[in-house]
Amino acid sequence: MNERYSRQTLFHPIGDRGQEKIRSKHVLLIGAGALGSANAEFLTRAGIGKLTVVDRDYVEESNLQRQQLYTEKDVRDKLPKAEAAKMHCNDINREVEIEALIMDGTAQSLEPLLEGVSLIIDATDNFETRMVINDLSQKHRIPWIYGACVGSVGMTFTIIPGVTPCLNCLLRSIPIQGMTCDTGGIISPAVQVVVAHQAAEALKILVEDFDAVRQGFTTFDLWRNQYQSMKVGKAKKPDCLSCGDAPTYPFLTPENATKTTVLCGRDTVQVRPPKPRRLQLDKLGNDLNGSGYVVKSNPFLLSVEKEGERMVIFQDGRALIHGTKDMSHAKAMYQRILG
Amino acid sequence: MNERYSRQTLFHPIGDRGQEKIRSKHVLLIGAGALGSANAEFLTRAGIGKLTVVDRDYVEESNLQRQQLYTEKDVRDKLPKAEAAKMHCNDINREVEIEALIMDGTAQSLEPLLEGVSLIIDATDNFETRMVINDLSQKHRIPWIYGACVGSVGMTFTIIPGVTPCLNCLLRSIPIQGMTCDTGGIISPAVQVVVAHQAAEALKILVEDFDAVRQGFTTFDLWRNQYQSMKVGKAKKPDCLSCGDAPTYPFLTPENATKTTVLCGRDTVQVRPPKPRRLQLDKLGNDLNGSGYVVKSNPFLLSVEKEGERMVIFQDGRALIHGTKDMSHAKAMYQRILG
Amino acid sequence: MVKVLFFAHLKDEAGQEEISIEGNGFTVAQVKDKIAADLGIATLDSVMTAVNEEFANDETIVSEGDTVAFIPPVSGG
Amino acid sequence: MVKVLFFAHLKDEAGQEEISIEGNGFTVAQVKDKIAADLGIATLDSVMTAVNEEFANDETIVSEGDTVAFIPPVSGG
CATH class of the missing domain: 3.30.310.10 (TATA-Binding Protein)
Structure with a gap:
């Protein structure tokens, strides 16, 4: 292993063996906004083998306050976020293969991307796409990491098919009318805490240290100084249509889009x-x-x-x-x- | 206020008034390593008025795994970290005035920098410099935010002179022989959680929302899934030589360096x-x-x-x-x- | 006594971080209704609930000494 | 019974996240000595201690039902 990752391999749960595993893995990152750009930067620095970034948007001035990687020039050039992320990540680590896909993430567009993917990271801004990711994760037995933030609030949860409850078990229906960053605003530290939790979980999954995976659903509010990690062991529902005994993967059908x-x-x-x-x-x-x-x-x-x-x-x-x-x-x- | 900060001003505790305050403030950031580069990026994106970055080191390959802003080119150019940080921050937000100081932060070199500074952020890698910052903070009545990380562990604490205990109250002596990033390694998510907490506290202090400032000493371990916020209300010592009734600021004297x-x-x-x-x-x-x-x-x-x-x-x-x-x-x- | 914690913007809507309510053997749904009525909080419908730091649903029974936390899910990113 | 929590690498050194010890009216220093001896942990000298999530020092008295947490300070950055 080269000097670049020396401080990461010194960390015992990773080590040289873990670094080789990270190097051999492919992560699918859905979204290249605040959560997405920071996750892309993290994975690139950590030495992931291949990273696919999916995003439908381009860089705007109002993104610069919290979206890592992007610069004023990207705004002037109106670069698509996936492309801009790829360009900046290339400057950071040429060893990482980055695939930028400028498109809307739907059941139909995402499913063909899953071949060889070890982990899906959620960096979307809506529950509809998350429910699609949740069903794809269950159908193809690929772990995914939910993350979301608004204002000074964030939450994250790691879903391992066959082990943990899924997002459909916990939410049952898509919550009606939550706060979004466009209505409640967002401060960058809330983004960072979510990303950090997603990143730590990603490392655990990539080095296959599944015992270390966080069991709870973590929520925090940095301005109100609140934190809670909620146990979810009993929340798995045998009749869940996404992860239960007879799954139908309801969010993969076009009627639910x-x-x-x-x-x-x-x-x-x-x-x-x-x-x-x-x-x-x-x-x-x-x-x-x-x-x-x-x-x-x-x-x-x-x-x-x-x-x-x-x-x-x-x-x-x-x-x-x-x-x-x-x-x-x-x-x-x-x-x-x-x- | 311009479109750039729209999502930050939408967050009610900041608003347009808070944004103007942020714009009028000067932050002194000691260190441009992992904690430092990420804090510099955050403050630049958030629209701080002026940022002074002090660092004695240059960019090396082993930094790229966790130190934001820096690229492979910076390593090839052996750029001093403070300069490299300034250069990248300029690309992100030309509105921010950034002063890069390539030097060792000591009591003697730091004290002349404090004029007009509203907040000191700790991004150092040793307790000696932190105790110097702690004494300077008390002597000049400037808040500072302690942050540190090793492996998957991090901790942070906000010190407001005259209100909270200081670091000398809590540690009394410099801990002997702790783990460092060079011996225990470090994963990037641990850096990010510390920075996020420092960043949220910085925003509170900059917009002068002192009621929201975190009271506790926060510790977490992302791999072992631990978190604790420890109350410190009773830890303030009247006989503390840094913040007590008859302070001598012991760490400002050359004998203690x-x-x-x-x-x-x-x-x-x-x-x-x-x-x-x-x-x-x-x-x-x-x-x-x-x-x-x-x-x-x-x-x-x-x-x-x-x-x-x-x-x-x-x-x-x-x-x-x-x-x-x-x-x-x-x-x-x-x-x-x-x- | 049951302790009720309000997370995120619910803390502002409730005007406080925690309250105590009398009683025993309620369902979470009943606690939600009571609190919405008492404190004039509009929407506890799509809020997540933890009882003693464990995920709960509207049918979960709340007993003396329990701590109920209401956590509004967020979707931004 | 006093609950003792080990943070960070102390968890690995102790081989477990928490233990219970019998007794009452110890000082934190005594708890440290006892644990260092029982579990063969070398250094609790420069470790921070919280009793019931409140900062404590070596002279703090630990009583029945308390939770003591040992947190090693770190210096990296």
């Missing part, structure tokens, strides 16, 4: 959730108003506008994104606001 | 601790042997060699560093091994 359609001749994309939601439009309007959106509303819909982009949101969760024909951009906007 | 002397005509630097130590040479020899050093010993001394550098360590803590005339480099080598 958010739909986007370009509305002909109108420069508008319609986004439709898989099942009708019951949004609290007044609360959402207040949150978005506090977040710098211009909000107009009536009892049936909200119209919100910011930086030239306008979205109309109906109570059942359907939305029209005006001024674009890019379905993936429209879906990103929608999920950034609605979680 | 490690001495270095170039031995004439021998290409050797002698390093001498302020007080004789009683090292356990056999334990130290074992640790260093496990860390890739070639170790020879007799009951009175250890001779250790690695990558062409040779150091002879006596039981009373005195050491001879052979093959160099650079006192600051010799002291860095010494403190990296002996903490």
